[in-house]
Amino acid sequence: MSAASANEMWGGRFSSGPDAIMEAINASVGYDQRLAPQDIAGSRAHAAMLAACGIITPEDAAAIDAGLVQVGEEIARGEFTFSPALEDIHMNVEARLREIIGPAAGRLHTARSRNDQVAVDFRLWVRDQCDAAIAGLDALMRAFVAQAEAGADWVMPGFTHLQTAQPVTWGHHMLAYVEMFARDKARFQDARARMNECPLGAAALAGTSFPIDRAMTAAALGFERPTANSLDSVSDRDFALEFLCAAAICATHLSRFAEELVIWSSAQFRFVRMSDRFSTGSSIMPQKRNPDAAELLRAKLGRILGATMALFTVMKGLPLTYSKDMQEDKEQVFDAADTLMLGLAAMEGMVRDLTANRAELEAAASAGFSTATDLADWLVRALGLPFRDAHHVTGALVKLAEDQGCDLPDLSLDQMQSVHGQITEAVYSVLGVQNSVASRTSAGGTAPENVRTRVAHWKEVLG
Numbered sequence: 001m002s003a004a005s006a007n008e009m010w011g012g013r014f015s016s017g018p019d020a021i022m023e024a025i026n027a028s029v030g031y032d033q034r035l036a037p038q039d040i041a042g043s044r045a046h047a048a049m050l051a052a053c054g055i056i057t058p059e060d061a062a063a064i065d066a067g068l069v070q071v072g073e074e075i076a077r078g079e080f081t082f083s084p085a086l087e088d089i090h091m092n093v094e095a096r097l098r099e100i101i102g103p104a105a106g107r108l109h110t111a112r113s114r115n116d117q118v119a120v121d122f123r124l125w126v127r128d129q130c131d132a133a134i135a136g137l138d139a140l141m142r143a144f145v146a147q148a149e150a151g152a153d154w155v156m157p158g159f160t161h162l163q164t165a166q167p168v169t170w171g172h173h174m175l176a177y178v179e180m181f182a183r184d185k186a187r188f189q190d191a192r193a194r195m196n197e198c199p200l201g202a203a204a205l206a207g208t209s210f211p212i213d214r215a216m217t218a219a220a221l222g223f224e225r226p227t228a229n230s231l232d233s234v235s236d237r238d239f240a241l242e243f244l245c246a247a248a249i250c251a252t253h254l255s256r257f258a259e260e261l262v263i264w265s266s267a268q269f270r271f272v273r274m275s276d277r278f279s280t281g282s283s284i285m286p287q288k289r290n291p292d293a294a295e296l297l298r299a300k301l302g303r304i305l306g307a308t309m310a311l312f313t314v315m316k317g318l319p320l321t322y323s324k325d326m327q328e329d330k331e332q333v334f335d336a337a338d339t340l341m342l343g344l345a346a347m348e349g350m351v352r353d354l355t356a357n358r359a360e361l362e363a364a365a366s367a368g369f370s371t372a373t374d375l376a377d378w379l380v381r382a383l384g385l386p387f388r389d390a391h392h393v394t395g396a397l398v399k400l401a402e403d404q405g406c407d408l409p410d411l412s413l414d415q416m417q418s419v420h421g422q423i424t425e426a427v428y429s430v431l432g433v434q435n436s437v438a439s440r441t442s443a444g445g446t447a448p449e450n451v452r453t454r455v456a457h458w459k460e461v462l463g
């Protein structure tokens, strides 16, 4: 047969072919052709199992396998003509297989349905994307750790409300993101482990009467085990939702650092310089260095979150088992995954190339009375004041400095004592930003020695 249309695959009971509009709304091959490698791997595993279980002959299985390899090569070389009339990747592959090997191709679909076929293809694809995200996150974390190592003791302002709060170290700020991305990685690992069950063999929805060996196909495709319930196998897409949720959280983290890069690279902050490789110029303002990549990364979360919402909306309220609604799962996930992988790579490049402006960071760290908390803590430690009183005294000292137009360390001892008579010369030792960060040695605190210990930990973990 010419296998020109899907009607020839399933149209035994139909007297006319589909309307052109029907074909247009129904066809998914325009995008699900991305599943070709997974589809062929799934079919090869299925055919081998059918032969091993005596359901098809070894000769037919060999012909099917060789034919599938050829189809895969044609697709990889871009020599394959995808036909929308054949609806989806599954029927395109099978139709071509029939052209190559003849009627034996018709035996491949024994004990199988497109419902379990697409479920296994999509799981394999999403599983690969989990691996890609994990690899991308590893590379990104290494870039942040390198920044942290270089600047373990560089002082910068730490912010709350984007107002100067307390001095922190550059290394500590970089490692904050490493913690976030490590959790993102763990989310992808968890999702991968949970999705690593093989739905193949669930057939249309109820299983099959053929004596198949589902453990064999599961093992061949690298799954831990076959799924346990055929209805669940063909009708859930929670694995894709989980991937999207992990991607959305990860993209949220990316967007937060992207935002910091946008702020930090501005002429008002000058905390960092983005490399030429990750900056763009303006067509009218010659002085401009725009952080376009960071801005785009800040925005990309929108697409990923949109895809997540879309798939939740597709899946919500669907009765078991498969409904064609579920064909709408793929494009969103493809786009979200592409966006995430590009985002991870772009962020890695930006972070690797990033130059921190150490002098500017330190100057900014000293501004805004950033060591006021250190002063209050000193009043508690040295003079035994209750913290609330120390806070009040410090507030008065900040006000005095503000009125004098100077910083806290610039106040004379007399001026200090005019606010609290017991203050001594020793107070000046806690007012420097270097002292401030060095003192923050509590577990998880910003002290350079903590940063160095944590850098060593991450270098060990990340290899």
Ligand code: ARG
Pocket (backbone or CB within 6 Å): 028, 032, 088, 114, 115, 118, 322, 324, 326, 327
């Ligand atoms: N292209 C379909 C999809 O992506 C494959 C499954 C079709 N199954 C069916 N019974 N029509 O969901």
